[in-house]
Amino acid sequence: MAKNQMEWTPEQLMETMRGFQPACVIGAALELNLFGKLARADMTAAQAARAIKGTARGARALLNALAALGLLTKRGEVFSLTPFARKHLVPDSPAYLGWGAMHAAHIMKSWTQIADCVRTGKPAPRPPADSEAGKIRHKNFIMAMHNYASERSRIIAGSLNLKGVKTMLDVGGGPGTYAFAFADALPGARVTIFDTPPTCAIADANIRQRGLQDRIRTQPGDFIKDPIGDGYDLILMSSILHIYSPAENTRLLKKGFRALNPGGLLVVLEIEVDDTGTKPPGGALFSINMLVNTEGGSSYSTKEMKSWLTAAGFKTVKAARPADGITALIAARPR
Numbered sequence: 001m002a003k004n005q006m007e008w009t010p011e012q013l014m015e016t017m018r019g020f021q022p023a024c025v026i027g028a029a030l031e032l033n034l035f036g037k038l039a040r041a042d043m044t045a046a047q048a049a050r051a052i053k054g055t056a057r058g059a060r061a062l063l064n065a066l067a068a069l070g071l072l073t074k075r076g077e078v079f080s081l082t083p084f085a086r087k088h089l090v091p092d093s094p095a096y097l098g099w100g101a102m103h104a105a106h107i108m109k110s111w112t113q114i115a116d117c118v119r120t121g122k123p124a125p126r127p128p129a130d131s132e133a134g135k136i137r138h139k140n141f142i143m144a145m146h147n148y149a150s151e152r153s154r155i156i157a158g159s160l161n162l163k164g165v166k167t168m169l170d171v172g173g174g175p176g177t178y179a180f181a182f183a184d185a186l187p188g189a190r191v192t193i194f195d196t197p198p199t200c201a202i203a204d205a206n207i208r209q210r211g212l213q214d215r216i217r218t219q220p221g222d223f224i225k226d227p228i229g230d231g232y233d234l235i236l237m238s239s240i241l242h243i244y245s246p247a248e249n250t251r252l253l254k255k256g257f258r259a260l261n262p263g264g265l266l267v268v269l270e271i272e273v274d275d276t277g278t279k280p281p282g283g284a285l286f287s288i289n290m291l292v293n294t295e296g297g298s299s300y301s302t303k304e305m306k307s308w309l310t311a312a313g314f315k316t317v318k319a320a321r322p323a324d325g326i327t328a329l330i331a332a333r334p335r
């Protein structure tokens, strides 16, 4: 067995196969806003059932399971939030992680269909984008990106040499997390977030909430089909290439090259995976996420992405590992 590969035991196999259970329990509690209700008052199962408009039997099973997982405490018949749940699972908390947790719960439905996706090569069906369920799923997905990138974006913005950058384009910038971190690291620079119209609406609200309208703007569009503009000193493509096929990525990187000023930088951030596609495990498993959720996406190795950047016209491409499990490629447009 290769070094650092997991040693399996029968117990571990069974435990792994039951691993979905806690995630489903937490996802259900978030979907029912149970943590939000418990933030207002401690409750018995009967009171919680009324608050979430559910059944007493269902509420009791869910509350007991949450107490077993250590997210609630139970004294007599009364349930209350633990400090962790109050900090991270109550929607109004500044440290709310429910977006990321709910996004995981949503994509879990697609992961149950891996075998079908392997057979057909098509992503798992999902609710239409304009349905109520589709809109909830989209908001959770976009704000999950904020949960994932809040800390990392600041580390990455601080790790790059950004001297002279006055204009930045964040391609597929999502909720604006990277735009906020780069705007902070680059006082005086202007940042454009290019994303789909529904995502730009979320980013606009986040920009307004931070009072950054004079520094950061959104540009709604489709970066695969539409022009992305030009005149930028810095272009970021974070967690974008894994959504698309190698051919689409090569075309997008060519657009990126043309959108840069001479001497400008294009920074690609991606989930790390090696040339074998098997290490680290997070990178290999992420390819499954793209199989079940996209038409042509995958995790890509540094070597593959470098070859597209070279085909797009970049002469020098530096690779870095700015955070655990993340690959950064930094390419400069020749002067």
Ligand SMILES: C[S@@+](CC[C@H](N)C(=O)[O-])C[C@H]1O[C@@H](n2cnc3c(N)ncnc32)[C@H](O)[C@@H]1O
Pocket: 142, 145, 146, 149, 171, 172, 173, 174, 175, 177, 178, 194, 195, 196, 199, 221, 222, 223, 224, 225, 237, 238, 239, 240, 243
């Ligand atoms: C995985 S998220 C990454 C968000 C952000 N860059 C980050 O790293 O946290 C992908 C983003 O790309 C956007 N996106 C995907 N395809 C797009 C397209 N063809 N045109 C515009 N935006 C797109 C999505 O709306 C989403 O905001």
